[in-house]
Amino acid sequence: AQKVTQAQTEISVVEKEDVTLDCVYETRDTTYYLFWYKQPPSGELVFLIRRNSFDEQNEISGRYSWNFQKSTSSFNFTITASQVVDSAVYFCALSGVRTSGSRLTFGEGTQLTVNP
Amino acid sequence: KAGVTQTPRYLIKTRGQQVTLSCSPISGHRSVSWYQQTPGQGLQFLFEYFSETQRNKGNFPGRFSGRQFSNSRSEMNVSTLELGDSALYLCASSKRTDRVTEAFFGQGTRLTVV
Numbered sequence: 001a002q003k004v005t006q007a008q009t010e011i012s013v014v015e016k017e018d019v020t021l022d023c024v025y026e027t028r029d030t031t032y033y034l035f036w037y038k039q040p041p042s043g044e045l046v047f048l049i050r051r052n053s054f055d056e057q058n059e060i061s062g063r064y065s066w067n068f069q070k071s072t073s074s075f076n077f078t079i080t081a082s083q084v085v086d087s088a089v090y091f092c093a094l095s096g097v098r099t100s101g102s103r104l105t106f107g108e109g110t111q112l113t114v115n116p
Numbered sequence: 117k118a119g120v121t122q123t124p125r126y127l128i129k130t131r132g133q134q135v136t137l138s139c140s141p142i143s144g145h146r147s148v149s150w151y152q153q154t155p156g157q158g159l160q161f162l163f164e165y166f167s168e169t170q171r172n173k174g175n176f177p178g179r180f181s182g183r184q185f186s187n188s189r190s191e192m193n194v195s196t197l198e199l200g201d202s203a204l205y206l207c208a209s210s211k212r213t214d215r216v217t218e219a220f221f222g223q224g225t226r227l228t229v230v
Contacts, residue, residue: 033216043204045221091159095216102147102216103172104208106159 002027004094006107013082014115021077021090021110029053029096034068034075035104039089051075082114118143120209120222128228134195137225141188141209147171148190149219150182153204162205165190166212194227202229 003026013019025034036048049059051068059066063080079086092107121140129135141148149172150162161174165184182192194201204226208219 035216035219037221042223043206043226044223045206045208047218047220050218100172102149102164102166102210102212102219103161103174104149104151104159104216104219105161106151108158 002029002094002096002100002105004092004105004107006090006092006110008110009108010111010113012113012115015084016081017114018078018080019082019112019114021079021092021112023075023077023092023107025073025075025092025094027094027096029098029100031097033095033097035093035095036066036075036077037091037093039091039109041088045091048077079112082112084114084116087112087114120207120220122205122207122222122225124225125223126226126228128230129197131197131199131229133197134193135197135227136191136193137205137207137227139190139192139207139209139222141190141207142220145209145211145220146188147210147212148184148188149208149210150190150192151206151208152176153206153224154200154202159206162192197229199229201227203227 005024032053034051037045065078067076089109091109093104147166149164164172168184179195184190204224206224207222
């Protein structure tokens with residue numbers, strides 16, 4: 001079975017603070033993909049990043065960065081210098097090639113509130 | 117290019133009725149997956165269609181069904197609605213079915229059952 005855990009239900013920060021959203025996953029697959037999505041109040045899930053299990057290189061995209069560590073089964077997401085527009089629910093998701101194919105298993109989500 | 121389009125955006129139905137939701141994927145994408153999002157259960161996979169065939173199915177009762185047309189557009193149907201079916205239903209569009217390398221979501225249909 002696959003599982004994604006986002007232990008932080010809610011995080012509240014003040015604008016310009018850095019914030020890290022945690023994601024821990026479980027899978028028996030050796031080939032799998034990890035994702036982060038952002039869900040603003042409008043409801044749409046906005047794709048942020050995909051990582052495959054063979055690429056542990058960390059990635060930075062503007063104010064966003066991701067830290068993938070297979071040794072601890074974690075795929076954490078950091079927002080640097082947060083802004084009010086970053087307020088949303090963030091989901092981490094997993095897809096194991098052998099066990100789930102096209103199915104995404106989502107974590108419970110982290111509600112991020114950035115206050116001015 | 118156009119994103120994933122879901123219609124309608126909002127829907128109110130009465131217990132016992134049935135409902136049909138529609139999803140048009142991104143042009144060139146042949147896989148359409150459906151997810152149910154509720155406060156209590158989070159995001160749960162319903163089913164996936166690829167080339168008009170159901171390829172994958174989640175743990176939902178038979179009241180939940182779907183289909184895909186030759187133009188890749190998909191519909192999902194819920195019969196004999198229950199209060200617990202109130203949820204945001206999200207559709208995801210992908211190019212392939214054997215693995216998810218990218219999945220783009222629509223804005224969802226918010227269904228309220230009264």
